[in-house]
Structures are given as structure tokens and as C-alpha cells.
Amino acid sequence: MKNRFPARGLVLLATLAACFVTISVTNRKVDAAQPDVTWSGQIAPLVYKNCTTCHHPGGGGPFSLLTYHEAQRWGAQMVTVTQSRFMPPWLPEHGFGDFADERRLSSEDIVQLAQWVKAGMPEGDPATAPPAPKYSETWQYGQPDLVLSVERPFHLPASGVDVFRNFVLPYPLKQTHYIRAMEIRPGAPQIVHHANVLIDRTASFRRAHPTQWQDGVPGMELEVDAGNDFDPDSHFLFWKPDTPVLVEPAGMPWRLDPGNDLILNMHLKPSGKPEVITAQVGLYFTDQPPTKQPMLLQLEHDSALDIPAGARNFVVEDEFKLPVDVDVLGIYPHAHYLGKVLEAWATLPDQQKRWLIRIPDWDIDRQSVYRYREPVFLPKNTVLHMHYIYDNSPDNVHNPHDPPIRVKAGNRSEDEMAHLWLQVLPVNAKKDGPDPRLLLEEAWMRNKLAKDPDDPIALYNLASSLAGQGKYADAVAAYRHMLALHPGDERALNGLGAALDDSGDWQRAQNVFSGLVAAHPESCDGRFNLASLELKHDQASDAEQQFRTMLKQCPADAGVHSGLGVALASEGSADAAQAEFQRALASDPHDFIALYNLGDLALQSGQFPRAVELLDSAAQQRPGDADAHEHLADAYAQSGRLGDAVIQVRAAIRISPENPALHALLSQALAATGDLQQAIEEQKTALHLAGNDADGWNNLGVLEARAGRNTEARADFLHALQIAPDHAQARANLGHLPPS
Amino acid sequence: MTGLAIRALLAGMVMFAAGTGRLATDLDGNAIDQLAPAGSRAVVLFFAASDCPISNRYIPEMQRMAKEFAARGVRMWFVYPNPGDDAKVVRAHDSEYAISTPTALDTTQTLVQMAHVTITPEVAVFVPDGSGLREVYRGRIDDRYIAFGRERPQAQHHDLEDALRAVLDGQPAPPPGGPPIGCSIVTLHP
Numbered sequence: 001m002k003n004r005f006p007a008r009g010l011v012l013l014a015t016l017a018a019c020f021v022t023i024s025v026t027n028r029k030v031d032a033a034q035p036d037v038t039w040s041g042q043i044a045p046l047v048y049k050n051c052t053t054c055h056h057p058g059g060g061g062p063f064s065l066l067t068y069h070e071a072q073r074w075g076a077q078m079v080t081v082t083q084s085r086f087m088p089p090w091l092p093e094h095g096f097g098d099f100a101d102e103r104r105l106s107s108e109d110i111v112q113l114a115q116w117v118k119a120g121m122p123e124g125d126p127a128t129a130p131p132a133p134k135y136s137e138t139w140q141y142g143q144p145d146l147v148l149s150v151e152r153p154f155h156l157p158a159s160g161v162d163v164f165r166n167f168v169l170p171y172p173l174k175q176t177h178y179i180r181a182m183e184i185r186p187g188a189p190q191i192v193h194h195a196n197v198l199i200d201r202t203a204s205f206r207r208a209h210p211t212q213w214q215d216g217v218p219g220m221e222l223e224v225d226a227g228n229d230f231d232p233d234s235h236f237l238f239w240k241p242d243t244p245v246l247v248e249p250a251g252m253p254w255r256l257d258p259g260n261d262l263i264l265n266m267h268l269k270p271s272g273k274p275e276v277i278t279a280q281v282g283l284y285f286t287d288q289p290p291t292k293q294p295m296l297l298q299l300e301h302d303s304a305l306d307i308p309a310g311a312r313n314f315v316v317e318d319e320f321k322l323p324v325d326v327d328v329l330g331i332y333p334h335a336h337y338l339g340k341v342l343e344a345w346a347t348l349p350d351q352q353k354r355w356l357i358r359i360p361d362w363d364i365d366r367q368s369v370y371r372y373r374e375p376v377f378l379p380k381n382t383v384l385h386m387h388y389i390y391d392n393s394p395d396n397v398h399n400p401h402d403p404p405i406r407v408k409a410g411n412r413s414e415d416e417m418a419h420l421w422l423q424v425l426p427v428n429a430k431k432d433g434p435d436p437r438l439l440l441e442e443a444w445m446r447n448k449l450a451k452d453p454d455d456p457i458a459l460y461n462l463a464s465s466l467a468g469q470g471k472y473a474d475a476v477a478a479y480r481h482m483l484a485l486h487p488g489d490e491r492a493l494n495g496l497g498a499a500l501d502d503s504g505d506w507q508r509a510q511n512v513f514s515g516l517v518a519a520h521p522e523s524c525d526g527r528f529n530l531a532s533l534e535l536k537h538d539q540a541s542d543a544e545q546q547f548r549t550m551l552k553q554c555p556a557d558a559g560v561h562s563g564l565g566v567a568l569a570s571e572g573s574a575d576a577a578q579a580e581f582q583r584a585l586a587s588d589p590h591d592f593i594a595l596y597n598l599g600d601l602a603l604q605s606g607q608f609p610r611a612v613e614l615l616d617s618a619a620q621q622r623p624g625d626a627d628a629h630e631h632l633a634d635a636y637a638q639s640g641r642l643g644d645a646v647i648q649v650r651a652a653i654r655i656s657p658e659n660p661a662l663h664a665l666l667s668q669a670l671a672a673t674g675d676l677q678q679a680i681e682e683q684k685t686a687l688h689l690a691g692n693d694a695d696g697w698n699n700l701g702v703l704e705a706r707a708g709r710n711t712e713a714r715a716d717f718l719h720a721l722q723i724a725p726d727h728a729q730a731r732a733n734l735g736h737l738p739p740s
Numbered sequence: 741m742t743g744l745a746i747r748a749l750l751a752g753m754v755m756f757a758a759g760t761g762r763l764a765t766d767l768d769g770n771a772i773d774q775l776a777p778a779g780s781r782a783v784v785l786f787f788a789a790s791d792c793p794i795s796n797r798y799i800p801e802m803q804r805m806a807k808e809f810a811a812r813g814v815r816m817w818f819v820y821p822n823p824g825d826d827a828k829v830v831r832a833h834d835s836e837y838a839i840s841t842p843t844a845l846d847t848t849q850t851l852v853q854m855a856h857v858t859i860t861p862e863v864a865v866f867v868p869d870g871s872g873l874r875e876v877y878r879g880r881i882d883d884r885y886i887a888f889g890r891e892r893p894q895a896q897h898h899d900l901e902d903a904l905r906a907v908l909d910g911q912p913a914p915p916p917g918g919p920p921i922g923c924s925i926v927t928l929h930p
Binding site for chain 1: 791793796797824837838890
């Protein structure tokens, strides 16, 4: 029977943020003797390439530059803002990291624009002008597969300070979908500075703001509970006016499950009139699950943020040594209004320094995620560095305090942050080693704990990453460490119990869960874990009682019905069990345990097509579950579909290649299809894995005899009898062989 | 800071504007020949552009000041100097932004030249001086915008308001602490 342990897993806190520039003016002399610069000749191509992505009707820019007359209206302005490099918006210093979509004019472009304006903005021959790019008035990326809208329109006042607000968009579907692209239509793009989307796997933010979420919740950053499964939040879902569509690289879609929420964190700028914002998110699906699983890593040192009033060059640093080889795909530096110079680099194992990014004049209003043109390969033992300089003097025009005051870390805009996020894809991982993301997680959490030894989230995540790697004793020690600092922490107790059980100490695990339920009778997770453990250890009636209590106390949950079903089935109440499994499926058609167990019941009662249907659904829900494939193989075999049975046993073997019973089963299925030679090989593999199996030797003998290899068959039967002298079949089979 | 030096030179200039003929037009095409009705103690010209985001962001603040200072004899005008801002465009804009302050179309840019402004948003304050108007302040409204990309979360120094209070108290208006930031006025004669 399968048991679910919701406690195993990590809490990942994702922080969000929101986000100005001074520049050196390119002071080249404009030479009036240059050949004529005209709109049609040089300027339109430059504007279409660099400006109109935002500056078109309905776009994120405040006015359109699509036509000659529009550009003429703004000509003088274009010179000012390009010379100061305010436009196009681009913070990173050229040459410190090679980024895709670098939005930066060359010095020659800027000179040309100035020449054009100085010459009176001549149009040139309109017939030679390139056609203006076309922008859709609705979805740029086509009609989405699913559109999510904010619950209620948000009313932004006409004036005042910038607004940072979080809107919850519940994912309404009952099926998991993979997302290959996302487009955000903010409703009033010109007042939205940027938007960041977070996936809230557990709807934790919505639950934390039950009466407020429909209207949006104020705040620059937010934290969400990533839930109980190790599922590192792996994608930057960052919107800014020039990138309305976020298309994921091939093989890297992201996932939405029933019950998930998207949280749209928006930075809004009052426009001078009241604005109504009805943001929409368009999702584009793909059938293809991800083949690559990147992970977001964070360097940070918020605890070092204690910036005295007036300090001009306050430095905050962090370092992180990579435990595995990675490709860095993207980077997101983040500070609030006091940040001045934001730098990140890598020191390679050979001490070579490689710049990841340098922002010489930070501006929170122009913050962005930057994606590398080519992945940046960093080998194991590379040290990542974050080096941020803050300016809390009155000379920093972004300083929210007048006069400056002492500033510490926090998620209000007037507090500070020192964060650096990197999207990394582990590469060159050992095939049979632990998930490299668990190694990254462990190293990340150890780094956090080195800075803040009592950080409960880091302690918990460290313990979980250890448990995930199968280092149960270390995990138990880490949970105990956390519980010493935070006695009675429900999630840590659940994690401790699960790690104890996985380490083989189920009695102590049961004590932990029992203690948890006694201290917190309302703890649904604790009770569920206790019930599941009782199920696993033949205490079905105790488990039944726990599940029945949960049906009264906990939210309707398919898992409780299916757990109760398992308990009832163990107690011999097959009909009652079946009813509970049906209830589980009514609440969640994808509940694995219900599908698996109903499939098994169908198999036992000879309803083979029904068994195939249910077990096939179960195997699709958990493609990594060897038992599901094995039972499905059985159902196929019973239905006479031997070829399908062979495929399913092979699938099970790919998951558990060391399981001798699976190889023996494959041998039987292959023999039934007539493939004697392969059948013999598989049986030999089974006996190679577990040689002390009299039945196995007897079966091998039968196969050898059928293949006409009587000598080998004789040796096999004798081997069986050597292990079990009373093995009647082996003895009889031996007698059937022709004399040697 | 060459701008400041020029400003200082202009501070004493007397603009003989009132009563000298058509200065601008209202939204119905009628000529505006008097900016300061009898009894006015000061006139504020707010140079605006319907399509300039920074100019638009100041509308609520300017409307607040128009109301607040009206009782003390200050008359404010929203002045639209750009060629594209004709009566139709400005009427729609005034309605969109709920603008109740008197509006002037500076189609000939007479007011621009009289005030020596170059940017929207930019303000000019005049006081009656004999039969004319004397410019006593010109420049930014406050210090929220220091430069493009240098924006304070909120203004710390309210230059226009300080200037008005000084003038109403019979004191010289302190000059602005920095240049106006916004969109260049599209000049009629480049």
C-alpha cells in the first residue's frame, strides 16, 4: 500500500520586490557635414528596433513613436533621454555579463539621433521608410489557453507615492498543466512599472489574507509557503513593459496544479488621474513535461543591513560555494531605494574572476531579471559573490527619508533588501547520485545558517534536503536542532517523524506523531502522518479512527477518504473501502491511492479492463511508482495483453532496476510472449540479484528445458533442491528431464 | 548651473502683458486678454502637455494648490503650449483628468515667450506691477523629479508653494532648487 507523507519537503520562501539612473552623456561633437540623416533612412529603423516595443498605442510607454509625426513631436526629448542613457531602459554595465535582449543604443546611434534633430528632423523619402512594426491590441502571443483575471478591479488614486500590491489569481482547473509561455496584460500598462508572478503552491497567501486578497494586498515583497514537496521554484516570472510575453526555453515549462494560486506583485505609478486596473494573465499550455529542471538560488545578507543615517558607502556581501556544476541561465539583483552599486561575480576554482552582472547606478524603478545570451557554465567549487553598496545620505535622491534615518532589512519600500537570485540548471550530475538540486538546497541553507544560525526556515529546509538525499540520521539531527530552538513546531515535528520512519525507526516516529496529535489535536498533517504510519504497520483500526476524526475536523480531502479506504480494506471491509475510494475520486479524480487501490480491487475481482483503466490512470499520476506499473502489468497480463504487460514491467524495472522480483516477473511475461531467450536472461538477472531463491532456480530450469538446454536445466533444478531439499516441483521437474 | 544665473537675470524683468491684447484662447476659441482679474495678488501659469506623463502626474497637486491659494487671491491657469494640443484634445484631456482650473491654449506660444519656459510641467508666477505683470518665479513645482530616472518617492521641497507663500507675505520668492524635469515644449519656430 502506498502512503503519503506530506511532511517530507521544503518550505521555499520566495521574496519579491519591486525597483532609477544617472549616466555619462556621450559628448561627441555633432558634425553637420555628415550625410543627411532622415527618418526614412536611419531613424525609423533605429526607433522600430529599440523604442516601439513599448512606445506604441496601448503599449507600456507613455506615447507612440510609430510614425514620423509622432517621432517628430518627441525628437528633442529623444535626444535628451538617449544621451543621458535614461532610454532605452537598461541598467547593467556593458561588458559585465552578456545578456540576451540587451536594450542599449550604441554611441553611434545616439549621435545619429542628435544629428537628425539638429537638422530639423527631415523625413526623407517616405517610400524608402521601413514598414512600422505591428502590435496586437490584445494578446501579443495569440489567444491563450487559459486567461486568469483579478477578482476585483483595483482603483489606483490619481496621485501619491508608488503603490506595491499583490493580486491573487487562483488557478481554477482540476488538472495539472505545463506552461510554456505566459503573457500579462496589466490593464493599464503605462502605470505598471513592473510585475512579478509567484506560484503559491499551497494558496498560503490567500489563506493568510482571507478578506483582503480579492482587492489585492499591499506590500513590496511577499512570502509564500512552498508546501511539502521538494519542488524548487524554478522560474523567473518577471514582467516589464518591454517584455509582455515570457516564453520559457525548450524543455523548461513550469507547472500549475489544482489548488495553486498565481500571485501578481505589481509596482504601480499614479498617473495624475484615477486609474482602474484589471490585470489579466494569459497562459499557454504544452503537453510536454519538463526535461530540464532549473532552480532558483539566492544570495542575500539582510541581517547585515543596518545602515546608519548618512552612510554613503555601506557594503553588504554574501558568498556561496557551488556544490555541483551548473549553467547560470538568468540573474535578478534586488535592493530598494538605498541601493547604489550592485555587483555579482564568480570566482572559478582556478581563481579566475568572471563577472555575472554590474549595475553601476541602481534604480529600483527599472529593476529586471536578466537572462544570459548563452548559459554561463560554473564548475563545482566556484564561489559566487554578491557585493552591494548602499547610499543612505541625503545626496541619494531615491532616499525615502528626509532627513535620512537608520535603515534595516524589511519588506516595506522604505526598508532595505540585499538579494541576488540566480536561475541555475545543474549539469553533469551523477546518474545514480542524489538530485543535484537537493545538494544545492543543502549548501544554500548551510550558507544561510552560517549567517543566521537560528533561521527556522533554513533549519527546516536543511533538514528536508538531507532527508531528500536519504541522509535520515543527519535530517533527524537537523529537525531536532530546529525543535530545540522552536519547540513544538508542527511542521518540524512532522518532518522529524517522517525522517525517523524513513530511517527505519518507525516506533519513535509514531511517538513523535502521537505526541504532535496530543499537543495539537487540530493538526491535520500530524494526524494524517500518524494514520499513515499506523496503516503501514498493521494498525488499521487505529488508522481508521484517525481518518474518521479527520473527516470531521479537516477540510474535505481526497487523501483522507483514500486513507480510510486503505484502512477499511486492511480490516477486510472491501465494500466500505471501495465506497471511500470512490469518494476520494469524486473529490479528486487524480488521487493516486484511490486509483491504485480501486484498480487492485478490480484486478482481484476479475474485472480486468476496469483494472487496466484504473491502474493506467494511477501510473500516469505517478510515473515514478514501480508498484503501479507492476500492477498494471499484471492487469494487462490477465487481459491477455502480454506486449503491454512487458512494457509496464520494463517501466517498473527502469525505476527499480535492482528489484529481483521485477526481473522474474518480466521473465514470466517474456516467456508467455514466446521470447524464451530474453526470458532466460531476465530470470538470470533476478537470480544474480537474489540467488537464494529456490522457486527462481526452478523457474529458470523450466525455461532452459523449454529452450532445449537440458544440461543447464538439470543444474538449475539441482540448485533449487540445494536451497530447498523439499522443493517438490523442482524434484518432479528433474524427474521429467531425459537422462543425461 | 547656468540656468540659475539666467533666472537671476530675469527675476527683475517686468512683463507688460495685461491689457495688451490677445494672449491666448480658451477652449471655445475666445481670446484671453487678461490673466489677472482685478484684485488678484498673483498669477500662476502651469505649462502642461496632454501627452507628457510627468506633466499629467502633477495635475492633482496643481489642482489642490489652485483651490488652496484661490482664497488668497492667486489665479492659476493650465496652459497648453504644444501645437498638437488643440481645443479638442485638451477638452478631452481636461475631462479625463477632471480639470476644473481655467485652461488656456497658448497656440501662438505668447505665454511661453512671456514666461521663458521650455518644459512641461513648468510653472511661472507673476505679480501685478503697475499696469503689467512681473515674473517672480519660474521653474519646477517641487523636487520629486531631479532628472530623468532620478525620482524621489515623494517631494521634499515644494518650491512653487514656498514661492507663493513668500510672495503673499510680501517677501522675495526663493529661486527653485533645481531645473524642471519633463517633456520639452515643442517650439513653433525651431
